[in-house]
Each structure stands twice: as structure tokens, then as C-alpha cells.
Amino acid sequence: GIQVEQSPPDLILQEGANSTLRCNFSDSVNNLQWFHQNPWGQLINLFYIPSGTKQNGRLSATTVATERYSLLYISSSQTTDSGVYFCAVEKNSGYSTLTFGKGTMLLVSP
Amino acid sequence: EPEVTQTPSHQVTQMGQEVILRCVPISNHLYFYWYRQILGQKVEFLVSFYNNEISEKSEIFDDQFSVERPDGSNFTLKIRSTKLEDSAMYFCASSWVTARGALDTEAFFGQGTRLTVV
Numbered sequence: 001g002i003q004v005e006q007s008p009p010d011l012i013l014q015e016g017a018n019s020t021l022r023c024n025f026s027d028s029v030n031n032l033q034w035f036h037q038n039p040w041g042q043l044i045n046l047f048y049i050p051s052g053t054k055q056n057g058r059l060s061a062t063t064v065a066t067e068r069y070s071l072l073y074i075s076s077s078q079t080t081d082s083g084v085y086f087c088a089v090e091k092n093s094g095y096s097t098l099t100f101g102k103g104t105m106l107l108v109s110p
Numbered sequence: 111e112p113e114v115t116q117t118p119s120h121q122v123t124q125m126g127q128e129v130i131l132r133c134v135p136i137s138n139h140l141y142f143y144w145y146r147q148i149l150g151q152k153v154e155f156l157v158s159f160y161n162n163e164i165s166e167k168s169e170i171f172d173d174q175f176s177v178e179r180p181d182g183s184n185f186t187l188k189i190r191s192t193k194l195e196d197s198a199m200y201f202c203a204s205s206w207v208t209a210r211g212a213l214d215t216e217a218f219f220g221q222g223t224r225l226t227v228v
Contacts, residue, residue: 006111031215031216033216033217040221041147041221041222041224042219042221042222043153043219065136079201086152086153090215093228097143097166098143098153098155098203099159100152100153100154100156101152102151102152103152
């Protein structure tokens with residue numbers, strides 16, 4: 001099956017700092033999504049971004065499908081940004097199931 | 111904003127008991143999914159469901175598991191005889207269309223049901 005690798009596995013930031021999270025995938029994909037899992041376990045949709053660049057407030061994401069990677073940028077981080085960030089991809093196979101990476105655990109300290 | 115809702119949020123059950131996890135997908139969505147996340151691990155696909163039948167399932171989804179859409183709004187996951195290793199967060203998700211030539215296959219997840227088997 002398709003492989004999804006996320007880096008770094010853990011990240012500690014001071015409030016106000018910027019960060020870049022990376023997602024590499026091993027095959028062509030039809031869909032790529034970024035999620036934030038909050039401390040209560042909820043998966044929050046951040047971006048649906050099979051290609052191109054999107055921005056939503058302090059967060060932005062870029063997917064370069066031809067090179068099989070996606071980046072999630074967090075600017076001016078806040079303590080509420082803490083949690084696990086997952087990248088998930090849907091292989092271009094005709095099925096719509098998502099394969100998740102192992103996530104990046106982000107801790108933003110005040 | 112439409113959302114996927116799951117009940118209960120937390121369930122504790124004894125080993126060997128049957129559990130039913132419930133989900134109400136977004137109303138105009140056609141595809142429904144169950145995923146699970148064992149504590150500290152990544153989210154794993156269990157099963158997808160379309161047009162009242164399973165369209166894909168993973169190796170995890172063995173004979174102990176079943177899914178059903180009993181009416182026009184609910185989507186359920188049944189675990190027939192729970193084991194300790196079934197303890198996990200179970201997520202329901204839905205999407206409007208599949209990958210087959212679709213323009214938008216974004217999946218939306220419920221808040222999860224935390225199942226604890228004792």
C-alpha cells in the first residue's frame with residue numbers, strides 16, 4: 001500500500017514561533033488532507049489539498065503532487081495549536097479510503 | 111456547518127460483550143467510513159460503505175465487525191464479541207463522492223467514540 005511519512009515526529013515551539021511540517025507519500029494521490037487532533041482526540045479538518053497552495057488564517061499548506069510531498073506551515077504559533085497533526089492521503093486507485101501518517105506531535109509553550 | 115456526529119462519546123464494556131457504535135453522517139454524503147486509532151498510534155482504516163454495501167475493508171475488519179445503515183440517517187459499527195485489543199478511538203467519517211473521477215473527495219470525521227474494553 002501507499003506509504004505516508006511525516007516529519008518531524010515531535011516539535012516543541014515557543015509561542016509566536018513559525019514551523020513547517022512535512023508529509024511525503026510514495027505514490028500518486030487523488031486526495032490529501034491535513035488534520036489537527038486536539039487533546040480531546042477530535043480530528044479537525046485543516047486542509048483538503050491534493051495540489052496547490054491554500055491558506056486559512058495563520059495556517060497554510062502546499063502540496064507538490066508531482067514530487068509527492070505536502071507542507072503545512074504554522075505561523076505565529078499559539079498554545080492552542082498544540083496537538084498532533086496528521087497528513088492523510090487517498091491513493092489514486094478508485095477507492096476513497098485515507099491512509100494516515102504517524103503524525104507530528106506539536107507542543108507550543110507559553 | 112454540517113458535521114458528523116457520533117454516539118456515545120465514551121463506552122466501557124466487558125470483554126466478550128457486543129457493542130454498537132453509532133454515527134450520523136453529513137446528510138448529503140454518499141460514502142461512509144469507520145476508522146480506528148489505538149492510543150498513541152496512527153489512524154487506521156476499517157471499512158467503507160456505499161449504496162448499502164461494503165465497498166472496501168481492511169484486514170482489521172474481520173468477522174467480529176459489521177456495519178449497517180439501518181435507516182436514512184444512521185450508520186453503525188457493531189463489534190460482536192469485544193476483545194481487550196479492540197480498545198481504541200473509533201471515528202466515523204463521510205464524504206460526498208469517491209475518487210472515481212470526482213473533483214472533491216474530502217472526508218469529514220466525527221468527534222470519535224472512545225471504546226474501553228475491560
